[in-house]
Amino acid sequence: MIVTVCSVKGSPGASTLAVALAVADGWPQDVPPVMVEADPAGGDVSGWHAVADAPGLVTLAAQCRTGTATLAEHASRLACSAQVVVAPGGRPQATAAVELLAATDVRLWSQDRTVLVDAGRWHPLSPAAPLMTAADVLLVVVRGDAGALKQAADARLPGNAALVVVGETVFPASEISAVLGAPVIAGVPLDRHGAAVLCGARPPARGWRRVGLPAAARALAEALLTDAATRARLAQPVGGEWP
Numbered sequence: 280m281i282v283t284v285c286s287v288k289g290s291p292g293a294s295t296l297a298v299a300l301a302v303a304d305g306w307p308q309d310v311p312p313v314m315v316e317a318d319p320a321g322g323d324v325s326g327w328h329a330v331a332d333a334p335g336l337v338t339l340a341a342q343c344r345t346g347t348a349t350l351a352e353h354a355s356r357l358a359c360s361a362q363v364v365v366a367p368g369g370r371p372q373a374t375a376a377v378e379l380l381a382a383t384d385v386r387l388w389s390q391d392r393t394v395l396v397d398a399g400r401w402h403p404l405s406p407a408a409p410l411m412t413a414a415d416v417l418l419v420v421v422r423g424d425a426g427a428l429k430q431a432a433d434a435r436l437p438g439n440a441a442l443v444v445v446g447e448t449v450f451p452a453s454e455i456s457a458v459l460g461a462p463v464i465a466g467v468p469l470d471r472h473g474a475a476v477l478c479g480a481r482p483p484a485r486g487w488r489r490v491g492l493p494a495a496a497r498a499l500a501e502a503l504l505t506d507a508a509t510r511a512r513l514a515q516p517v518g519g520e521w522p
């Protein structure tokens with residue numbers, strides 16, 4: 280299953296949510312999930328967690344050109360326990376690697392694993408667009424305040440898009456869904472502590488995954504896995520029930 284995470288405008292917390300989903304134990308654990316950082320604007324994770332950017336996206340993209348790919352070989356394990364294929368921090372290097380990866384068949388490197396792709400900002404002409412449209416679900420992260428929602432309106436999101444609203448909102452899901460043109464699949468809380476662990480600014484404390492953002496990410500993972508229910512929800516804008 281490929282779940283791609285992106286933003287529309289600003290910095291609502293797409294990369295942080297992708298790492299949170301990678302540590303969520305709601306996925307099948309026989310083959311642990313891997314996050315692939317594929318933001319053409321440059322990766323954050325190697326800087327956040329002080330890990331080398333090789334192996335990473337560049338080595339994965341190079342291996343894909345040989346016609347085989349073993350995702351786990353290119354992943355780094357973070358202190359928060361996420362396995363991440365990290366992108367170079369610089370835009371030109373990251374864009375080049377994303378272009379190479381996006382030109383491959385996603386099944387070559389995703390195989391039977393749960394793969395979380397951080398594709399940066401949604402735009403139909405983004406070098407990462409194929410990684411967004413080929414995903415089983417494209418999670419579009421937006422903040423819940425009026426200003427952020429207004430900025431995200433009319434983004435012309437693809438058909439596999441589902442919205443994740445970060446923080447409190449006064450707007451019903453049906454309204455958000457109508458304005459942005461995609462169903463709302465989840466709300467996740469503002470959680471300074473959880474975000475700091477996921478961004479490498481704090482060490483993980485005992486039980487940190489049981490509350491806040493990591494707990495919401497786990498619920499989201501479980502919701503995505505209940506395949507039939509998810510597809511049914513994605514097929515029509517949800518109204519009324521706001522998490």
Ligand SMILES: Nc1ncnc2c1ncn2[C@@H]1O[C@H](COP(=O)(O)OP(=O)(O)O)[C@@H](O)[C@H]1O
Pocket residue numbers: 286289290291292293294295296323420445467468469470471474475478492
């Ligand atoms: N749910 C959240 N609660 C509190 N802070 C968050 C949350 N998600 C992200 N942040 C913080 O917001 C900033 C931007 O997050 P990031 O994931 O890099 O955004 P994006 O990938 O959308 O640009 C980071 O400092 C991160 O720690």
Ligand SMILES: [Mg+2]
Pocket residue numbers: 293294295318323399
């Ligand atoms: Mg990001």
